[in-house]
Amino acid sequence: MTTTTRILTVDDSPSMRALLNHALSTQGFDVSQAEDGMAALDWLAMNEVDVVITDINMPRLDGFGLIERLREGSRHRDRPILVLTTESSEEKKARARAAGATGWIVKPFDPAKLVAAVRRVSH
Amino acid sequence: MFHKPIFPPTGGVERVTVMQGQALASADKTIEYSTVLGSCVATCLFDPEARVGGMNHFLLAEPPAGLGGSSVDEHYGVYLMELLVNEMLTKGARKARLKAHLYGGANVNRNMMKIGSMNADFARKFLANEGIALMREDLGGTQARRVDFRPVSGQVRLRTVEDRLAPPVQPSARPARSLGDVELF
Numbered sequence: 314m315t316t317t318t319r320i321l322t323v324d325d326s327p328s329m330r331a332l333l334n335h336a337l338s339t340q341g342f343d344v345s346q347a348e349d350g351m352a353a354l355d356w357l358a359m360n361e362v363d364v365v366i367t368d369i370n371m372p373r374l375d376g377f378g379l380i381e382r383l384r385e386g387s388r389h390r391d392r393p394i395l396v397l398t399t400e401s402s403e404e405k406k407a408r409a410r411a412a413g414a415t416g417w418i419v420k421p422f423d424p425a426k427l428v429a430a431v432r433r434v435s436h
Numbered sequence: 437m438f439h440k441p442i443f444p445p446t447g448g449v450e451r452v453t454v455m456q457g458q459a460l461a462s463a464d465k466t467i468e469y470s471t472v473l474g475s476c477v478a479t480c481l482f483d484p485e486a487r488v489g490g491m492n493h494f495l496l497a498e499p500p501a502g503l504g505g506s507s508v509d510e511h512y513g514v515y516l517m518e519l520l521v522n523e524m525l526t527k528g529a530r531k532a533r534l535k536a537h538l539y540g541g542a543n544v545n546r547n548m549m550k551i552g553s554m555n556a557d558f559a560r561k562f563l564a565n566e567g568i569a570l571m572r573e574d575l576g577g578t579q580a581r582r583v584d585f586r587p588v589s590g591q592v593r594l595r596t597v598e599d600r601l602a603p604p605v606q607p608s609a610r611p612a613r614s615l616g617d618v619e620l621f
Contacts, residue, residue: 326566328517328565329518370525399518416621420518421509421511421512422616423616426616426617427616430618430620433620
């Protein structure tokens with residue numbers, strides 16, 4: 314039996330959320346969206362998800378904070394979390410990795426590469 | 437005030453040219469950003485409370501194959517706009533306080549497709565989607581423009597210039613390092 318992969322995208326830019334929603338939902342993924350780390354935590358408290366894709370620079374709770382909070386508990390300890398960011402510094406990439414990120418994707422994203430990454434980490 | 441014209445540069449002002457594909461922001465009162473636009477569009481952002489300003493300069497190409505659905509490369513455009521917003525936030529600005537001006541987007545070469553208009557439409561749509569207030573725009577037409585912007589005061593000086601002073605129409609292609617590369621840890 315095949316089940317639809319559920320994705321939560323976390324980004325404070327409505328324009329970026331629209332691009333992500335289009336790129337992923339047209340490939341058959343079940344896409345939910347949150348506008349920052351706090352909204353993502355609220356949503357995840359009530360819903361199940363297979364993969365989280367998060368930006369880094371966001372108000373209230375940034376991507377680093379979100380990853381750290383999710384890795385603190387047992388429920389999302391092994392959840393694939395992909396970081397999607399304009400950041401190009403090795404230091405920030407290392408910080409994301411240390412916080413427990415599963416992968417690092419540089420914007421502007423290529424929809425085909427993003428979809429391939431999601432499929433790879435969700436199986 | 438953001439909408440008032442500025443006086444000519446005086447001593448102690450460092451003029452920084454914003455090139456196509458760049459996004460710069462500053463809280464330094466000695467900086468003046470400057471750019472010349474033909475079909476390109478420049479976005480000026482200003483946070484009046486933090487007294488931080490920034491400018492980008494872009495001309496988007498048609499989307500790469502397989503990324504259809506819009507007339508310009510929205511993925512790269514959103515990326516360039518996000519770079520500018522992030523530069524602003526790094527310098528202490530808040531997104532909710534940002535105010536914007538848009539300049540450029542002229543259709544300088546009448547024989548070409550209206551690439552200036554398409555870029556201007558993208559910029560307007562982006563600001564509307566993001567909830568960033570557009571305070572002033574001077575877009576379209578057929579003449580090149582020169583924009584000088586003081587990031588700390590938000591003051592702008594706009595002049596039309598001879599077309600030959602504007603950079604040639606070479607749409608921004610995605611830089612080789614920004615192809616959406618994926619690294620799994």
